Amino acid sequence: MRAAVITEYNKNWELKNVSEPVPSAGQVLIKIKASGMCGTDLHVHHGIFELPLPLVAGHEPVGEIVKLGAGVLDLKIGDRVGACWAQKACGRCEICQSKMNPMYCQGQQSWMQLGGGYSELMLAWAEGCTLLPEKISYIDAAPIFCAGYTVFSGLRNAAPRPGDRVAILGLGGLGHLALQYSKALGLETLAVTAQENKVKELKAMGAHEVILAGEDPGKALANAGGANIVLSTTNSAKQVSQVFAAGLRPEGRLVNMGVCPEPIQINSMNLLTTQTKLIGSTQNDRKDLVEALNLVAQGKVKPVIESHPFDKINEVRERLSAGKVRYRAVFSLS
Ligand SMILES: [Zn+2]
Ligand SMILES: [Zn+2]
Incomplete structure (x- = not known):
């Protein structure tokens, strides 16, 4: 499968074939249909998070579940989902024990550990996936997962x-x-x-x-x-x-x-x-995401999107960096 891999900070991302990821227990494999580009991806590009490389960015991914890891009970193959930034908290720290927002957990798992949405297939924790409402397209749903x-x-x-x-x-x-x-x-x-x-x-x-x-x-x-x-x-x-x-x-x-x-x-x-x-403010618990998706599905909110093929990812990142993306750039994948 193809992925846009960051091999060095501040250098073009390499579109290359990498091996297909296999979901571990509690994880799912998503065939990405659309993936939005966020300003934070520019910070990733410049290395401000100091993450180990190689790495695949992208935290507005939506697609279809094609494989389930062991023990995934609530999601099914064929489900339309998106994955948000904080997918799974550690479950053991005081924040997790108090059932606070997983964004505050120091041991949270996100695209940083599993790889992000600039790839044809992406791993996600099942509990980090949110089902898309029926009446929302993949392309409109993608930017809702962060923006x-x-x-x-x-x-x-x-x-x-x-x-x-x-x-x-x-x-x-x-x-x-x-x-x-x-x-x-x-x-x-x-x-x-x-x-x-x-x-x-x-x-x-x-x-x-x-x-x-x-x-x-x-x-x-x-x-x-x-x-x-x-x-x-x-x-x-x-x-x-x-x-x-x-x-x-x-x-x-x-x-x-x-x-x-x-x-x-x-x-x-x-x-x-x-x-x-x-x-x-970043992201509260998941009910805000569900409500935000529903308002798009109801036609009350319409993301303004420029859609690009996946292989234009470096050009689009440069457009975003130069302030030339008017509202949101989303890659459409098949
Ligand atoms: Zn973002
Ligand atoms: Zn925790």
């Missing part, structure tokens, strides 16, 4: 109340889904973007208003009345700091889902006088 799941949990973690005004900062792969999920939950939703050429599309996706960020997206948002919730998916610490300083209404919450290389600056006087909150 959609992450922003849906981010929205939940902001604890929206009826009447809250939500602003999305950063309107790419994650942000365009955050916008649609917020709208689907009936919240007034604003988009804050520096890209003037996205205004029409963002309105078509359901933004009540699109605010052009200019030099200071915080001031731009404040001029538009501010927000109770900001869902931030940008990697710019400067923009997060500006929006936290000026764009939130009193008691507002900024949910940070971007990996910012620079530190986020917070003015402590502003923090205490406004009683605002900065919330870090």
Whole structure:
């Protein structure tokens, strides 16, 4: 089977034939049908996780189960599934014993141990697989396994109340889904973007208003009345700091889902006088993923996807790195 193998950091991934993996007890083998590319894959490419090589990345994989390891009782051959990032926790640490989110477990198993979705066949822990709703295509389901799941949990973690005004900062792969999920939950939703050429599309996706960020997206948002919730998916610490300083209404919450290389600056006087909150957020437990998938299956959220053949993986990674992927790139495999 073919896989895109990282043999050296910062070098092109090698598309090569590798031996077919065999599922161990508790694992399944998935024939990958679609696989999304996430900004985090760029961090993997640059070696910031310091994982042993060779390695196959890709954490938005969906496909069909073709083999079951021993003891897999709940899944069947032919099931349509996707695998999320944290597939299996250690089961023994205090976090696991308390049944907390497996993302917090230091011994969690993910694509990092088993190999990711940039391959024709992929191993996954059965308990890390989620069944796809009937009415969702593979290509639409793929980006929900990281981008959609992450922003849906981010929205939940902001604890929206009826009447809250939500602003999305950063309107790419994650942000365009955050916008649609917020709208689907009936919240007034604003988009804050520096890209003037996205205004029409963002309105078509359901933004009540699109605010052009200019030099200071915080001031731009404040001029538009501010927000109770900001869902931030940008990697710019400067923009997060500006929006936290000026764009939130009193008691507002900024949910940070971007990996910012620079530190986020917070003015402590502003923090205490406004009683605002900065919330870090990745993925909550699996019910958020199921709900996020269902909203796509119901047609209330539509990922905006550019689809590519698998053998274009290096070109697409470079496009993503150069900021040329408008929303989400997904590879389709047969
Ligand atoms: Zn991701
Ligand atoms: Zn654990």
